[in-house]
Amino acid sequence: xxxxxxAQTEISVVEKEDVTLDCVYETRDxxxxxxxxxxxxxxELVFLIRRNSFDEQNEISGRYSWNFQKxxxxxxxxxxxxxxxxxxxxxCALSEGAGGGNKLTFGTGTQLKVEL
Amino acid sequence: DAGITQSPRYKITExxxxxxxxxxxxxxxxxxxxxxxxxxxxxxLIYYSAAxxxxxxxxxxxxxxxxxxxxxxxxxxxxxxxxxxxxxxxxASSERGQGYEEQYFGPGTRLTVT
Numbered sequence: 001x002x003x004x005x006x007a008q009t010e011i012s013v014v015e016k017e018d019v020t021l022d023c024v025y026e027t028r029d030x031x032x033x034x035x036x037x038x039x040x041x042x043x044e045l046v047f048l049i050r051r052n053s054f055d056e057q058n059e060i061s062g063r064y065s066w067n068f069q070k071x072x073x074x075x076x077x078x079x080x081x082x083x084x085x086x087x088x089x090x091x092c093a094l095s096e097g098a099g100g101g102n103k104l105t106f107g108t109g110t111q112l113k114v115e116l
Numbered sequence: 117d118a119g120i121t122q123s124p125r126y127k128i129t130e131x132x133x134x135x136x137x138x139x140x141x142x143x144x145x146x147x148x149x150x151x152x153x154x155x156x157x158x159x160x161l162i163y164y165s166a167a168x169x170x171x172x173x174x175x176x177x178x179x180x181x182x183x184x185x186x187x188x189x190x191x192x193x194x195x196x197x198x199x200x201x202x203x204x205x206x207x208a209s210s211e212r213g214q215g216y217e218e219q220y221f222g223p224g225t226r227l228t229v230t
Contacts, residue, residue: 006158033216045206045221052216091158095215102147102213103174106158 002027004094006107013082013114021077021110023092029053032096034068034075035104039089048090051075082114119143122207122222129197130230137192137225139207147210148190149219150174150182152203159206165190166213197229 003026013019025034036048049059051068059066063080079086089111093104120141129135139148146167151159151174161174163182171182179201181193190209194201205225210217 004158031215035218037221043204043224045208047218047220050216050218093159102210102215102217102219103149103161103164104151104159104219105175106151106160108156108158 002029002032002094002096002105004092004105004107006090006092006110008110009108010111010113013112015084015114015116016081018078018080019082019112019114021079021090021092021112023075023077023107025073025075025092025094027094027096029096032094035093035095036066036075036077037091037093039091039109041088045091048077079112082112084114084116087112087114120207120209120220120222122205122225124225125223126226128228128230131198132196135194135197135227137194137205137207137227139190139192139222141188141190141207141209141220143209143211143220144187145209145211145220146187147213147217148184149208149210150180150190150192151206151208152176152201153206153224154203162192162205194227197227199229201227202229203227 005024032053034051038046089109092107123138149164150162165171165184207222208219210219
């Protein structure tokens with residue numbers, strides 16, 4: 001069975017600090033996909049990034065970066081120079097490969113609070 | 117409006133009543149999903165559908181019924197609501213089921229069972 005663990009329930013930082021959100025996953029599949037979603041206080045779920053199991057390149061998008069390491073089954077998310085608008089719940093999720101029906105297994109989420 | 121919508125956005129019902137949550141998408145996506153979000157559990161899959169008239173159970177299907185007679189609609193019914201079904205319910209859709217597609221989520225329905 002697939003499992004996603006986000007051990008950090010809540011993180012508080014002061015604006016402009018860097019923060020890393022951890023995600024550890026378990027799967028028996030060799031082909032799988034990892035996702036990060038953001039849930040701001042308004043409640044909607046916003047897609048941030050997708051990674052497939054064959055692509056271990058790190059990715060940077062503005063202040064956001066993602067570090068995917070198959071050796072440790074981790075897909076961590078770093079926000080550089082955090083801002084108050086980054087305050088949200090962040091979910092890591094895992095999807096099986098083709099034939100899996102695109103079902104997502106979510107972690108329990110990390111609540112990020114960025115304060116002035 | 118284009119996109120994925122859910123109705124109602126808020127619902128209060130009593131234990132034992134039947135309640136139906138509606139989900140509608142305008143993209144003609146093949147796959148649709150229902151998740152529930154609870155503190156400490158993240159989002160958990162209730163049911164999903166690969167196409168009209170094709171549905172399957174997710175992780176927490178007990179107490180829920182779904183149907184999909186049209187591609188664009190995927191209603192979720194609680195046949196006899198219980199307090200444990202108090203939650204926020206999200207509907208989502210994706211174009212195919214290859215695993216890599218982004219899922220597009222509706223705004224959610226907050227359901228309270230008293």
